[in-house]
Amino acid sequence: MNSHGSDPPPAQGPFERRVDVPYRELDIEGLQSEIASQLAERRYPREGVFAIRLAIEEALVNAYRHGNRCDAGKRVSFACRIDDEAARFEVGDQGPGFDIDSVPDPTDEENLEVPSGRGLLLMREYMTAVEFVAPGNLVRMHYLRDAT
């Protein structure tokens, strides 16, 4: 047996979480805190933790607001898998989906003073990749830890 006190710790397994509940039962703050601490343990950069926190918030709120039409009794699904390379997320809602090409660009001059419509933009800017699965009521996104 060659185990010594100075041996490196074993590789940490992935962190996984799956939630599927009515929106009103979703503890977003608790989920965010848990994910933030998992990211910190795996040495994700500070800007990565900020990015992921923002993207998760936007995806969950979009699922409630736009997907489920603000019906807090409708279900929102959330799944994540975080390892040392990437943090992957899926957020789904019970809505009919949407055509991503029909979403107005919030950075167009005429839309700048419109109070809503920036969630998708922020998710795409802050995550490494964002993909909507047809018909548009499931979003998959990931953040690569070492992407610059």
Next chain:
Amino acid sequence: MAAQASKLKVSQVGAVTQVEFVDRNILDESNIQQIGDEICALVDEQPTPLVLIRFGNVEHLSSAALGALITINNRIKGKDGKLRLSEIDPQIREVFAITKLDKIFLIFDDADEAMSSFG
């Protein structure tokens, strides 16, 4: 039913109403709604509102919070008032830049500079 605790610290400095946030994270929908309503109520109290919102305490902010700020800005402009923002964390400042909202909000590094800008 007990009134909800305020999410804001409000002070009057000369003609300017200064607003700071109690929470570090301005993410939660119901909190944002409350914050928006509280600031709009402050704006409605004044004939020509001059408002400085200070973000020194804020670490996270979502697009819903940006939406609330736009609504507040529109309401202040409707009364010929002025809104200034200050002490925004660089990461949050980047959110304003990505959304190009730095074109419609006047953002200052510190509160003194912002106060001087009211003229």
